[in-house]
Amino acid sequence: MPVSRRVAELMKGSSWIRRMFEEGARLKAAHGAENVFDFSLGNPVLEPPPEVVEAFRAALDEPAAGTHRYMPNAGYPKVREAVAEFLTRDYGVPFAADRLLMCTGAGGGLNVVLKSILDPGDEVLVVSPWFPEYQFYVDNHGGRMVAVPAGPGFLPDPAALEAAAGPRTAAVLLNTPNNPTGVVYGQETLDAVGEALRRASARTGRVIHLVSDEPYRRILFDGRRPASVFRAYGPTILVTSHSKDLAIPGERIGVVAIGPDCPDGAALAGAFTFANRVLGFVNAPALQQRAVARLQGLTVDPRIYERKRDLLCGALQAAGYEVVRPGGAFYLFPRAPGGDDLAFVNRLLRERILVVPGSGFGAPGHFRVAYCVEDREIEGAIPGFARCLRDPGA
């Protein structure tokens, strides 16, 4: 067997999302893509704003020699300065360019951070439901992911996080706006988590890092303003990317930023730079770095996703689905009628509607709808969603 037992085992565990992908391909071949309603992937439907294409052109046209060569593993100093300046304004705390690493998307950044802070057997607490890749990222670096159920409204439960922390806890990994629930954590929630982690760190005698995964930070609805995790807790590391805010996930560009009050920031920055190199990323893509330096603060229009949320969430609620109304990102996480998410996802498949069962996110009894699709796909799926609720056995 050419594939390691470990990878074979992990691949089996990730089979739900793969299965939906394969089902989607099969249904599209059989019925035509326009007759399949695919809500299985968080791939943004929007094109990047025109400024993005212009910035790529301008970066390509830069006259200086050597622009395609290797660079410092943490990224171009000038780009890191531009990003530090923006993050300082955005989060209301001072960021330094030398505590910042340009990375290959948030996924790359999370792997850099976890490689740098985990010893074998160390634990990372995540709030369930969680983004499925977390379990693999933690496993990549010999860690153990520990799921802590969310409290009401899918918000993190500070007391439960505090209770779950032990001597092996190296980090808590939070994600807001959240995939898969679309829930946004406000400042009060973050402050309560910060308090809980301060107490837990004092008890365990180890600094527990808060790793804040925020690629959806700028996709907020109903006039919400983003909160600042750095104001809530000192030992915080931000991981983010432009996959969703600029709608360029294929370009693989992101940032890791160490908070100004994070102890041993210089040592961490050195470790991140080393990890970025030896994980084989070497440095984040050069052209992308130079382009996004010109684009700090730019975002796709979140009102487009907000309208899609209104359309779908409104229709599902009117049909009788129980769903927490999301405040950002582009996901819904309704309760599966009847409680069996796998059975209900299969029922939706008979309407040619593809979603992902909550079991894939550590939260059985729900399902995830990624509504970053065209309006006509949402409109086309609404009658099928309603039929499934009226007649779950059909």
Ligand SMILES: Cc1ncc(COP(=O)(O)O)c(C=O)c1O
């Ligand atoms: C919560 C969360 N974190 C990280 C990522 C990875 O993002 P990137 O494309 O920047 O690697 C995603 C992508 O969907 C995500 O939903």
